[in-house]
Amino acid sequence: MPVNETLANYGDWLYGAAALVYVFAMVFYTTEQAFTRRAKKSEQAAAKVLVGAGAPVEPASDAPAIGLIAEAPRRSRADRFGRMAVALTVLGALLHLGSIVLRGVATGRAPWGNMYEYGASAMFVAVATWLVLMRKFDVRRLGAFVLTPVVILMFLGGTALYTAAAPVQPALQSYWLVIHVSAAILSSGLFLVPGVVSLLYLVKVKHDANPAKFASLGARLPDADSLDRLAYRTTIFAFPIYTFGIICGAIWAEAAWGRFWGWDPKETVAFVAWVVYAGYLHSRATAGWRGTRAAVINSVAFGMVVFNLFFINLVIAGLHSYAR
Amino acid sequence: MTVSDPETDDAVGDDKPAQPPTGPRRLLAFGRNTWRGLTSMRTALILLFLLALAALPGALLPQRSLNLPRVLDYIDAHGWWGTLLDRLQFFDVYASVWFSAIYLLLFISLVGCLLPRTVEYARALRAKPVLTPRNLSRLPHHATTETDTAPEEVVAAAKTRLKGWRVVERAETEGISLSAERGYLREAGNLLFHFAMLGLIVALALGKMFNYEGQVIVLADGSQFCNSGTLGYDSFRPGLRVDGTDLDPFCVRVNSFDATYLPNGQAEQFTAKIDYQAAGDLDSGTWRPYDLRVNEPLRIVGDRVYLLGRGYAPTFTVTFPDGQRRTQTIQWRPVDQLTMLSEGATKFDPPGVTDSAERRQRQIAITGLFAPTALIQDKILSSSHPALRDPAVAIDVMRGDLGLESGRGQSIFEIDQSLVDSGRLTRVARENLKPGGVITLDDGTKVSFDGVVPFVSLQVSHDPTQLWVLVFAVLMILGLGTSLTIKRRRVWVRATRADGGRTVVRVGGLARTDQAGYGEEFSRLAAQLLSPRRDP
Numbered sequence: 037m038p039v040n041e042t043l044a045n046y047g048d049w050l051y052g053a054a055a056l057v058y059v060f061a062m063v064f065y066t067t068e069q070a071f072t073r074r075a076k077k078s079e080q081a082a083a084k085v086l087v088g089a090g091a092p093v094e095p096a097s098d099a100p101a102i103g104l105i106a107e108a109p110r111r112s113r114a115d116r117f118g119r120m121a122v123a124l125t126v127l128g129a130l131l132h133l134g135s136i137v138l139r140g141v142a143t144g145r146a147p148w149g150n151m152y153e154y155g156a157s158a159m160f161v162a163v164a165t166w167l168v169l170m171r172k173f174d175v176r177r178l179g180a181f182v183l184t185p186v187v188i189l190m191f192l193g194g195t196a197l198y199t200a201a202a203p204v205q206p207a208l209q210s211y212w213l214v215i216h217v218s219a220a221i222l223s224s225g226l227f228l229v230p231g232v233v234s235l236l237y238l239v240k241v242k243h244d245a246n247p248a249k250f251a252s253l254g255a256r257l258p259d260a261d262s263l264d265r266l267a268y269r270t271t272i273f274a275f276p277i278y279t280f281g282i283i284c285g286a287i288w289a290e291a292a293w294g295r296f297w298g299w300d301p302k303e304t305v306a307f308v309a310w311v312v313y314a315g316y317l318h319s320r321a322t323a324g325w326r327g328t329r330a331a332v333i334n335s336v337a338f339g340m341v342v343f344n345l346f347f348i349n350l351v352i353a354g355l356h357s358y359a360r
Numbered sequence: 361m362t363v364s365d366p367e368t369d370d371a372v373g374d375d376k377p378a379q380p381p382t383g384p385r386r387l388l389a390f391g392r393n394t395w396r397g398l399t400s401m402r403t404a405l406i407l408l409f410l411l412a413l414a415a416l417p418g419a420l421l422p423q424r425s426l427n428l429p430r431v432l433d434y435i436d437a438h439g440w441w442g443t444l445l446d447r448l449q450f451f452d453v454y455a456s457v458w459f460s461a462i463y464l465l466l467f468i469s470l471v472g473c474l475l476p477r478t479v480e481y482a483r484a485l486r487a488k489p490v491l492t493p494r495n496l497s498r499l500p501h502h503a504t505t506e507t508d509t510a511p512e513e514v515v516a517a518a519k520t521r522l523k524g525w526r527v528v529e530r531a532e533t534e535g536i537s538l539s540a541e542r543g544y545l546r547e548a549g550n551l552l553f554h555f556a557m558l559g560l561i562v563a564l565a566l567g568k569m570f571n572y573e574g575q576v577i578v579l580a581d582g583s584q585f586c587n588s589g590t591l592g593y594d595s596f597r598p599g600l601r602v603d604g605t606d607l608d609p610f611c612v613r614v615n616s617f618d619a620t621y622l623p624n625g626q627a628e629q630f631t632a633k634i635d636y637q638a639a640g641d642l643d644s645g646t647w648r649p650y651d652l653r654v655n656e657p658l659r660i661v662g663d664r665v666y667l668l669g670r671g672y673a674p675t676f677t678v679t680f681p682d683g684q685r686r687t688q689t690i691q692w693r694p695v696d697q698l699t700m701l702s703e704g705a706t707k708f709d710p711p712g713v714t715d716s717a718e719r720r721q722r723q724i725a726i727t728g729l730f731a732p733t734a735l736i737q738d739k740i741l742s743s744s745h746p747a748l749r750d751p752a753v754a755i756d757v758m759r760g761d762l763g764l765e766s767g768r769g770q771s772i773f774e775i776d777q778s779l780v781d782s783g784r785l786t787r788v789a790r791e792n793l794k795p796g797g798v799i800t801l802d803d804g805t806k807v808s809f810d811g812v813v814p815f816v817s818l819q820v821s822h823d824p825t826q827l828w829v830l831v832f833a834v835l836m837i838l839g840l841g842t843s844l845t846i847k848r849r850r851v852w853v854r855a856t857r858a859d860g861g862r863t864v865v866r867v868g869g870l871a872r873t874d875q876a877g878y879g880e881e882f883s884r885l886a887a888q889l890l891s892p893r894r895d896p
């Protein structure tokens with residue numbers, strides 16, 4: 037199947053545009069951060085009251101979600117920057133999605149055949165996840181922290197790892213490409229968020245214990261519990277998908293390589309990351325391992341996912357090396 | 361022990377120090393403590409991390425099972441360090457003592473953890489929801505209201521709202537209370553997940569015993585391969601309990617091989633047209649056709665046949681001075697997968713020579729490069745495309761002692777360089793040939809390059825437990841999904857008469873998993889439970 041070069045080129049432009057828009061969004065999130073510091077105290081107090089719910093519940097009222105508190109009666113400057121940042125993120129995500137779709141149409145296959153395409157899709161999932169989470173949790177001003185790795189990875193993808201649109205080799209011509217790789221993309225993109233949030237949690241805990249540490253950043257972060265909850269919720273959503281992705285990989289390997297598991301480097305590190313995530317889930321049910329240790333484990337687990345993508349693909353030769 | 365329960369799980373990781381035991385009970389206590397320690401959550405956690413850590417070197421260092429030559433290179437290149445790593449089994453990580461020890465311990469820990477949990481769960485399933493706490497306002501979630509409705513009606517209404525919950529109603533001194541609980545399936549899912557994982561590990565271990573894997577190269581010119589014994593294979597890797605005598609009989613005949621390529625030489629599709637016969641077909645002589653492709657193995661009875669690789673086998677004919685001719689088609693191995701430039705050595709014995717000393721002076725080897733699409737620059741041959749468009753060979757013809765009788769095994773792709781160095785094998789011609797090309801040697805021997813036959817490299821795999829592994833993997837996913845989506849919640853309602861004939865209704869809630877998420881959910885539920893009855 038021949039490749040439609042024109043469409044592929046438009047796709048690449050959209051990719052660049054999306055990355056650029058994310059950079060602008062980051063600037064606005066950061067600006068929001070900078071303005072929020074003072075608003076924090078009163079906001080936290082307000083949230084406390086609602087969660088405590090000691091008072092009789094008004095039968096008719098739907099208890100307001102914590103996230104709505106951010107919409108103070110008077111729209112502050114911080115708030116306006118935050119809203120613009122979100123609007124930009126949405127715009128970026130649309131451009132990003134457009135670039136992925138164009139790649140797929142141009143090549144006439146699922147656009148996940150090499151590292152550039154894989155990374156582009158995973159980063160889209162990360163941004164989409166973030167957009168969803170921002171609606172549920174009051175974490176908008178953390179946007180810059182999530183977009184930073186996204187932009188870095190997109191930059192690497194668009195330069196060092198860039199691959200021109202082309203059909204894929206015979207081993208990849210299978211519907212398992214769609215199933216296995218999309219599960220991997222979905223879970224890796226989702227995992228990015230708890231990976232980042234767990235790091236922020238660690239910063240916050242350090243700051244809470246000693247306000248002199250991370251003084252400016254720590255003061256602006258949401259409380260540690262919210263960060264922990266956000267990381268946990270996203271992880272337990274992504275983990276079954278990751279498991280599913282690994283199992284589909286094994287089923288595909290059985291058809292393509294003659295065995296379902298062979299300790300190929302990619303398989304090995306996927307296994308390691310899976311075990312570390314399982315460790316994260318267990319740590320939350322183990323005395324003395326909740327909180328800080330769990331957050332460290334979660335960050336390490338995401339580190340393994342990234343390691344698997346970059347180091348194993350680029351440095352170590354294995355059966356997955358098609359992705360270079 | 362309900363491990364996922366925030367009220368009790370603190371105890372899970374902590375083994376209470378036992379009282380110093382006396383006399384013969386000491387041994388028992390020691391055993392019990394060891395067992396408790398091994399099956400505690402903390403130990404399981406540490407073992408999990410050890411497993412992850414132990415698996416990692418397998419990704420970073422070359423492994424014997426995957427690539428033996430790279431392991432040997434690595435050991436050579438790293439001196440004592442390489443030797444040390446080898447001693448410590450770092451090149452056979454997944455078969456190493458330490459890796460096996462970790463996962464065996466984890467397995468035991470898992471069993472020890474699951475058995476009591478299963479018993480506990482069975483008990484919990486039959487038990488009634490716990491008593492309503494005396495003071496509901498002490499709970500993390502609670503709400504209160506007053507109403508004119510009678511306590512009995514309040515409770516009856518609440519009961520209908522708590523559909524899907526396990527509810528008990530209890531009469532109390534001052535009123536009535538309900539205690540309700542739900543989310544029991546969560547633990548069931550969790551147990552299913554862990555048991556499925558146990559099953560998967562057992563199935564894997566059995567598979568390692570009874571599986572085998574063999575590779576064989578077959579010319580795509582109607583040549584056959586039969587799975588009748590290990591000798592038919594070029595390489596064969598048996599499971600621990602396989603001796604190669606009892607293989608499932610079947611035969612495969614490779615009729616042709618087709619490859620389609622993109623203009624840049626990237627492969628688009630490989631197809632080997634084969635016939636096969638298995639079971640009853642073998643007696644009746646029936647052949648069944650199949651198109652063997654990458655991703656589409658042939659599955660017969662208990663075996664799978666894969667198309668793993670391909671290449672070219674040039675045909676050479678040697679016409680000896682006495683007029684006798686010998687023709688051979690031997691596979692040459694690709695040195696560049698993109699252009700299929702290949703190298704090899706086709707070896708000939710002079711016919712009719714019985715004296716071995718004489719034979720060892722007149723053996724002939726044709727060695728060099730083969731290009732499917734020749735690109736010749738300054739007489740150097742390379743290949744510009746993997747398809748058979750303009751084949752050519754660049755060969756050295758060697759004459760002398762090939763060392764075939766020396767008893768030392770030698771590669772079919774190479775000649776023994778030491779014989780060249782010692783002068784027992786000498787080059788008598790070097791030329792580039794296209795099909796039909798002939799070289800005439802000084803003694804009148806003619807060497808001709810007749811043409812090319814593609815070959816396929818097949819793998820036969822046998823793993824009687826792989827379906828079980830799949831079944832357990834699917835159960836794991838189902839268990840995982842259940843245990844991560846279902847939440848355990850408790851809610852209590854108490855209706856008591858207050859002064860003035862009014863009824864005070866109190867609602868309390870406790871999350872047994874994912875506490876943080878219970879807030880909004882509880883508010884909604886409480887609002888429903890406390891709202892005045894709306895039925896007619």
Ligand code: HEM
Binds near residue numbers: 473
């Ligand atoms: C290879 C070893 C193991 C793996 C890969 C593994 C994996 C998992 C996973 C993915 C979960 C998540 C389900 C959930 O959070 O509800 C889980 C939960 C759990 N596992 Fe394991 N497990 C292993 C060994 C063990 C062992 C040895 C024990 C007991 C000592 C154990 C006890 C538990 C418990 C109690 C939970 C529930 C924790 C919770 O509710 O969050 N697991 N396990």
